[in-house]
Amino acid sequence: MEEFDQSLPMILNRALDSVLPPYREIFLRYELTEPQWRILRVVWTGEKIKSVDLASRTLLAPASIVGIIDRLEKKGLVSRVRSTSDRRAVYITATAESRKLQEEVSPQIAAIQKRMKSLVSEDDWDHMEQTLVKISYLLNNDLPADMPEATAENRQ
Amino acid sequence: MEEFDQSLPMILNRALDSVLPPYREIFLRYELTEPQWRILRVVWTGEKIKSVDLASRTLLAPASIVGIIDRLEKKGLVSRVRSTSDRRAVYITATAESRKLQEEVSPQIAAIQKRMKSLVSEDDWDHMEQTLVKISYLLNNDLPADMPEATAENRQ
DNA sequence: CTGAAATAGTTAATGTATTAACTATATACA
DNA sequence: TGTATATAGTTAATACATTAACTATTTCAG
Numbered sequence: 001m002e003e004f005d006q007s008l009p010m011i012l013n014r015a016l017d018s019v020l021p022p023y024r025e026i027f028l029r030y031e032l033t034e035p036q037w038r039i040l041r042v043v044w045t046g047e048k049i050k051s052v053d054l055a056s057r058t059l060l061a062p063a064s065i066v067g068i069i070d071r072l073e074k075k076g077l078v079s080r081v082r083s084t085s086d087r088r089a090v091y092i093t094a095t096a097e098s099r100k101l102q103e104e105v106s107p108q109i110a111a112i113q114k115r116m117k118s119l120v121s122e123d124d125w126d127h128m129e130q131t132l133v134k135i136s137y138l139l140n141n142d143l144p145a146d147m148p149e150a151t152a153e154n155r156q
Numbered sequence: 157m158e159e160f161d162q163s164l165p166m167i168l169n170r171a172l173d174s175v176l177p178p179y180r181e182i183f184l185r186y187e188l189t190e191p192q193w194r195i196l197r198v199v200w201t202g203e204k205i206k207s208v209d210l211a212s213r214t215l216l217a218p219a220s221i222v223g224i225i226d227r228l229e230k231k232g233l234v235s236r237v238r239s240t241s242d243r244r245a246v247y248i249t250a251t252a253e254s255r256k257l258q259e260e261v262s263p264q265i266a267a268i269q270k271r272m273k274s275l276v277s278e279d280d281w282d283h284m285e286q287t288l289v290k291i292s293y294l295l296n297n298d299l300p301a302d303m304p305e306a307t308a309e310n311r312q
Numbered sequence: 313c314t315g316a317a318a319t320a321g322t323t324a325a326t327g328t329a330t331t332a333a334c335t336a337t338a339t340a341c342a
Numbered sequence: 343t344g345t346a347t348a349t350a351g352t353t354a355a356t357a358c359a360t361t362a363a364c365t366a367t368t369t370c371a372g
Contacts, residue, residue: 006285007269007272008171008175008272009172009175009176009179009190010215011285011288012168012171012172012175012288013172014215014288014289014292015164015168015288015289015291015292016165016168016172017215017292018291018292018293018295018296019164019165019168019291019292019295020165021295022295023165024330028331033330033357033358034165035357035358035359036357038166050320051320051321052319052320052321059166059170059173060358060359061358061359061360061361062320062321062322063321063322063323063324063358063360063362064357064358064359064360066321066322066323067357067358068357068358071357083320086319086320086367086368087320087366087367087368088319088320088321088366088367088368089320089321089367090320090321113163113164116163116164116291116295119290119291119294119295120287120290120291124283124287124290125287127280127283127284127287128283128284128287128288129162129167131276131280131281131283131284132167132168132170132171132284133167133170133171134275134276134280135171135175135272135276136170136171136173136174136175137174138275139174139177139178139272139275140174180360184361189326189327189328189360190328191327191328191329192327206350207350207351208349208350208351216328216329217328217329217330217331218351218352219329219330219331219332219351219352219353219354220327220328220329221351222351222352222353223327223328224327224328227326239350242337242338242349242350243336243337243338243350244349244350244351245337245349245350245351246350246351
């Protein structure tokens with residue numbers, strides 16, 4: 001059992017279980033969800049963004065994005081605009097109303113981020129982040145099945 | 157935007173997105189899901205385990221566990237047994253059939269765990285894990301809202 | 313130019329996740 | 343001894359996640 005409790009998925013899930021509640025507290029007040037927030041964060045950054053780009057930047061599956069956008073649209077927070085140059089593409093834009101929401105909620109989220117970072121030293125934070133990024137990178141590239149060079153390099 | 161991409165939830169989610177696919181590949185072959193696997197891992201360890209204990213050990217919400225057990229029961233992998241001493245409690249036990257599944261799948265999962273750990277040095281791994289555990293601990297205890305000592309100690 | 317293959321978005325089916333409410337039983341205390 | 347309260351499990355409602363399939367375009371090779 002121990003080896004399962006120490007597995008990377010469980011370690012990461014435990015961390016997420018501790019990290020998300022402060023965010024949820026805020027989202028509940030504004031009747032938002034975490035995935036909805038992820039979408040909004042990207043949409044707020046600028047101009048028209050294609051659904052397909054939202055997927056990669058929010059880590060949400062295209063099939064999930066459809067429903068999330070549906071709900072955000074119903075709330076009047078985003079709009080869908082079919083592209084004329086590539087009629088397959090749909091652009092998502094933020095509404096004026098969603099901008100007001102941004103003004104109100106963003107500072108609260110920023111405060112949480114700041115608080116999280118202050119929990120450990122900057123060194124610890126960076127080191128943790130680098131290790132996680134390294135693992136992700138190696139899993140996504142070198143090793144479809146057995147990642148030969150990676151194991152050789154990192155043998156302790 | 158950058159500060160959101162660097163937020164702890166996104167960092168953790170990116171890591172999970174890279175870590176889970178190898179597991180899913182196996183689960184697909186055996187028509188299991190990751191939450192179902194989490195339950196089975198605990199049930200396999202031993203004797204009769206109460207639903208409420210499954211929740212804490214698997215990080216799954218009690219409300220979710222109901223449905224997961226329903227499906228595992230339908231597949232003949234676990235059984236529910238109402239406790240006689242405390243008639244509120246339900247014990248979950250593994251069936252003989254699920255033991256056969258365990259024999260077959262466990263080694264494959266173990267191989268993945270091993271592969272994951274080999275991606276980075278033991279030092280990096282331990283350090284990352286400790287930092288995540290520390291963050292979880294501080295979030296769950298010291299700070300219902302403002303965690304005074306923690307900030308003071310870790311100011312860079 | 314045309315048909316195969318790729319791309320963007322969507323739908324459908326099934327399985328969680330989250331919150332709230334509700335039942336049944338157990339425990340604690342006035 | 344009741345009675346408030348806590349606990350174990352469940353249900354219901356809504357929102358996502360995942361996989362597969364399907365439509366509408368677009369791209370690209372022959």
